[in-house]
Amino acid sequence: MPTEPDPERSDAVPALPVTPAVPATHTFASRLVPAAYRGLPATVWTLFAGTVVNRFGYVVTPFLVFFLADRGITGTQVPWVLGALGAGNLLGPALGGLLADRIGRRPTMLFGLVGASVAQGALFFAPGLATMAAAALLLSTTGATVGPAAYALMADAVAPVARRRAYALFGWGVNIGTAAAGIMGGLLAAHGYWLLFAVDAASMLGYAAIVVTRLPAPPPNGPVPSGKPAKGGGHGYGVVLRDRLALLLLPLLGVHLFVYSLTEAALPLAVDDSGLGPAVYGALAAVNAVLVVLLQPLTTHWLADFDRVRVQAVAGAVIAAGVALTGLADSVFLFVVSVVVWSAGEVLAAGINAALVADLAPAEARGRYQGAFQWFWGLARFLSLTLGVTLYTAAGPAVLWWTALAAGLLGTLGVLALRPALARRAAHDLAA
Numbered sequence: 001m002p003t004e005p006d007p008e009r010s011d012a013v014p015a016l017p018v019t020p021a022v023p024a025t026h027t028f029a030s031r032l033v034p035a036a037y038r039g040l041p042a043t044v045w046t047l048f049a050g051t052v053v054n055r056f057g058y059v060v061t062p063f064l065v066f067f068l069a070d071r072g073i074t075g076t077q078v079p080w081v082l083g084a085l086g087a088g089n090l091l092g093p094a095l096g097g098l099l100a101d102r103i104g105r106r107p108t109m110l111f112g113l114v115g116a117s118v119a120q121g122a123l124f125f126a127p128g129l130a131t132m133a134a135a136a137l138l139l140s141t142t143g144a145t146v147g148p149a150a151y152a153l154m155a156d157a158v159a160p161v162a163r164r165r166a167y168a169l170f171g172w173g174v175n176i177g178t179a180a181a182g183i184m185g186g187l188l189a190a191h192g193y194w195l196l197f198a199v200d201a202a203s204m205l206g207y208a209a210i211v212v213t214r215l216p217a218p219p220p221n222g223p224v225p226s227g228k229p230a231k232g233g234g235h236g237y238g239v240v241l242r243d244r245l246a247l248l249l250l251p252l253l254g255v256h257l258f259v260y261s262l263t264e265a266a267l268p269l270a271v272d273d274s275g276l277g278p279a280v281y282g283a284l285a286a287v288n289a290v291l292v293v294l295l296q297p298l299t300t301h302w303l304a305d306f307d308r309v310r311v312q313a314v315a316g317a318v319i320a321a322g323v324a325l326t327g328l329a330d331s332v333f334l335f336v337v338s339v340v341v342w343s344a345g346e347v348l349a350a351g352i353n354a355a356l357v358a359d360l361a362p363a364e365a366r367g368r369y370q371g372a373f374q375w376f377w378g379l380a381r382f383l384s385l386t387l388g389v390t391l392y393t394a395a396g397p398a399v400l401w402w403t404a405l406a407a408g409l410l411g412t413l414g415v416l417a418l419r420p421a422l423a424r425r426a427a428h429d430l431a432a
Helices: 028-032 042-056 061-070 078-102 105-125 129-144 146-157 160-189 193-214 244-265 267-273 278-302 308-328 332-348 352-360 363-395 397-431
Strands: none
Touching: 042 146, 042 160, 042 193, 061 078, 061 160, 061 193, 078 105, 078 129, 078 146, 078 363, 105 129, 105 146, 105 193, 129 146, 146 160, 146 352, 146 363, 160 193, 160 278, 160 352, 244 267, 244 308, 244 332, 244 352, 244 363, 244 397, 267 278, 267 308, 267 363, 267 397, 278 332, 308 332, 308 352, 308 397, 352 363, 352 397, 363 397
């Protein structure tokens, strides 16, 4: 039932799109926009711009191990800092989803962006191991609160039929910024690690400035939050825990994310074991970024009318096959082949996972559903760095690659099994 606007929470949970779509004109600027992303609301484009700015400064984490070594942190001490960084990626999404539904999307994003920029400075100036670990925990926790709020805001701003395109555009921005950061990071590190931290912090504050200036509160006559907790779930994550379909879907998506995360955790080990240097791994990362940036808009447009669940299932299987092919690679050419295969899966899956989760969420709980989804994303990365690397080093590379293939295929079968239930939920929500 509609209620009167609450001026203190006017941006928390809008139930319908609140921003106008970008007009489909035939100007030169509009022709530069890929067809897959035309007509998306201004809010989505604002988040895209902020994401590109933010990821352009994503230069500290890839060089963190080198920075720690420069500060005298030994090899046995490095896992404490990296472990704190991973723990924050579990705490941050849960906190961000909760805050997004309680205090609003924009305040949560500002809290995360400003907090992470402060944490960058704290990490750089930290005098010892304990303070570095604490700063790393603060950095990843605050930084990870931004995603659930941004994803919930996109679900607020677009109709369900356009959500996949909106989330795909967001992911496209991540890859554009990351590709640029990968090139810039090495150049900055050569002139001093302080430049990495300065650029990273500045990019976060730049995103915060975009949020403040380009994401105004919804108009008074626009959709407003209900002011009530999600049905049956209170103000916490009970609403997600009581959703049996979400509890089945999220772990299956997490399995696919774990397999994909091995490209960051175990692929460098495989490259090194093949006698190839870090430059080769950097080149493989560049191949992935270029393929995603070039192909994602095309595939998103071509697959717009295909069933999303089936596309996601196929994408998960393709990623698993590409990751497993790493076990057969012993030359630059074969490594490139494996990267091309799993990159194709990444391109196919663009935007689908978050859209499926958004479709499950009640309007007043979108932040918490996205927080739960990104918590599984953080868990997948954490397990790839711990369980994945342990399997590689202790049981052998072949065990890891066969496990990745089996897990990816089982995840695909599980997602396909849920397709009828997801379709019924979507039909029920449309009817409501």
